[in-house]
Amino acid sequence: MNVLHERSGKIKPIAGGTDAIIQLKDGLLQTRELLDISSLGGLRYILREGSTVRIGALSTYSEIIESSILKSSCPTLVDASKTIGVIQLQNRATIGGNLANASPAGDTIPPLYVLAATITVQNHGGTRSIPIEKFFLDYRTIDLRADELITEISFEAVEKPCDATFLKLGLREAHFISVANLAIWVRWAPDGKSFSDVRVAMGAVAPVVLRAKKCEEFLRNRILNQNAVWQAGQIASSESSPITDIRGSAEYRRAVIPSLLYKAVHRLTESRRMWDRP
Amino acid sequence: MRERKFWLRLNGEKVSVSSPPAHTLLEVLREKLDVTGPKEDCGKGECGACTVLMNGKPVLSCLVLISQADGAEIVTSEGFMKDGIPDFVQKAFADNGAVQCGHCIPGFIVSTEALLSRNPNPSLADIKTAIAGNLCRCTGYTSIIRAVEHAARKK
Numbered sequence: 001m002n003v004l005h006e007r008s009g010k011i012k013p014i015a016g017g018t019d020a021i022i023q024l025k026d027g028l029l030q031t032r033e034l035l036d037i038s039s040l041g042g043l044r045y046i047l048r049e050g051s052t053v054r055i056g057a058l059s060t061y062s063e064i065i066e067s068s069i070l071k072s073s074c075p076t077l078v079d080a081s082k083t084i085g086v087i088q089l090q091n092r093a094t095i096g097g098n099l100a101n102a103s104p105a106g107d108t109i110p111p112l113y114v115l116a117a118t119i120t121v122q123n124h125g126g127t128r129s130i131p132i133e134k135f136f137l138d139y140r141t142i143d144l145r146a147d148e149l150i151t152e153i154s155f156e157a158v159e160k161p162c163d164a165t166f167l168k169l170g171l172r173e174a175h176f177i178s179v180a181n182l183a184i185w186v187r188w189a190p191d192g193k194s195f196s197d198v199r200v201a202m203g204a205v206a207p208v209v210l211r212a213k214k215c216e217e218f219l220r221n222r223i224l225n226q227n228a229v230w231q232a233g234q235i236a237s238s239e240s241s242p243i244t245d246i247r248g249s250a251e252y253r254r255a256v257i258p259s260l261l262y263k264a265v266h267r268l269t270e271s272r273r274m275w276d277r278p
Numbered sequence: 279m280r281e282r283k284f285w286l287r288l289n290g291e292k293v294s295v296s297s298p299p300a301h302t303l304l305e306v307l308r309e310k311l312d313v314t315g316p317k318e319d320c321g322k323g324e325c326g327a328c329t330v331l332m333n334g335k336p337v338l339s340c341l342v343l344i345s346q347a348d349g350a351e352i353v354t355s356e357g358f359m360k361d362g363i364p365d366f367v368q369k370a371f372a373d374n375g376a377v378q379c380g381h382c383i384p385g386f387i388v389s390t391e392a393l394l395s396r397n398p399n400p401s402l403a404d405i406k407t408a409i410a411g412n413l414c415r416c417t418g419y420t421s422i423i424r425a426v427e428h429a430a431r432k433k
Contacts, residue, residue: 014343014346017341017342017346018323021302024300025321034300034343036343039346085323085411087389087407087410087411088323088337088389089411091332092337092341092342173410175324
């Protein structure tokens with residue numbers, strides 16, 4: 001923290017390095033000095049305290065994927081982490097690094113949006129906590145000062161009657177960057193026919209990950225059927241502002257959002273059905 | 279860039295090497311330590327040709343800085359040979375025609391060794407996941423998967 005403070009603006013922290021080293025090779029880093037934090041064991045933990053899950057920012061995807069706490073408290077984040085890169089990357093890349101890199105296609109970000117996660121950052125003077133939606137300001141711009149480090153990500157465990165899921169569309173089966181992705185968190189109404197609360201977040205379809213608030217409003221307390229869910233998907237699509245790039249056109253991205261939402265709700269409905277089995 | 283001295287436990291031997299701290303582990307292995315099993319193809323973490331074990335886990339040595347590997351245990355494809363003799367994984371690759379141009383194979387060997395050390399009886403899906411980060415442009419993977427299955431039976 002002292003080094004970051006004294007050399008503020010001149011030095012950039014590097015964690016697993018799977019994004020930063022590529023930027024270094026491409027000459028895209030803004031600073032000439034790097035501060036390697038990858039061996040700070042104190043920021044590698046996954047804990048559950050009461051209903052709160054706390055993840056140290058330097059936890060790797062492999063640690064998230066293997067965490068029994070997360071498998072039971074938030075399988076969605078485990079599923080999202082499994083889709084990121086391949087084993088060699090998962091062994092190095094960290095969740096804090098994924099947030100700091102702030103790619104609009106970052107795959108841990110939509111799940112953390114719908115979990116309403118809190119990001120804790122620290123500098124030599126103290127810590128502050130930021131709701132994740134306030135943390136991402138604009139395309140690759142985050143609310144993190146040059147002398148601050150992301151230290152922790154925390155959220156409430158997902159337990160009945162709540163559920164969550166994550167879906168990602170890519171161009172091949174392994175090791176791909178999202179063309180579009182979508183996370184959804186819901187609280188089932190007691191009769192299991194509607195969501196009494198719902199949060200939807202979409203990635204790679206806007207400069208920053210986006211909450212589909214109109215879609216959420218439409219779905220809240222509405223009896224779920226095919227028409228309603230397709231309509232909700234169309235609303236979500238109208239809330240996006242995708243670009244055309246090497247991985248897909250804006251039109252394609254808009255067109256796949258309803259399918260992602262439909263599949264996600266279908267998956268939640270299937271798993272809700274399992275709850276009622278004796 | 280100023281050089282610094284780093285220590286590695288490389289293929290079972292303690293070695294020290296001087297390098298600028300922001301050079302990659304791969305550069306140091308190949309250019310300073312003459313360990314040329316790991317290759318640089320993409321340099322961006324797409325191809326897996328530079329895969330090595332770092333403290334027992336497969337990583338991409340093109341995306342690790344030497345300063346991040348200081349004091350680490352590193353095993354490359356060379357490290358699995360005993361007295362110059364290929365081990366069961368390397369032999370399975372040769373026996374199953376899994377090697378054509380051979381360029382990507384050291385990376386596949388390391389990924390396979392990592393898989394079999396934690397999962398001696400991998401399913402086809404386990405094998406595909408384990409080698410998903412390694413690209414081969416010659417074989418079409420069928421013979422490589424056969425080699426991994428063969429190696430698993432030999433373990």
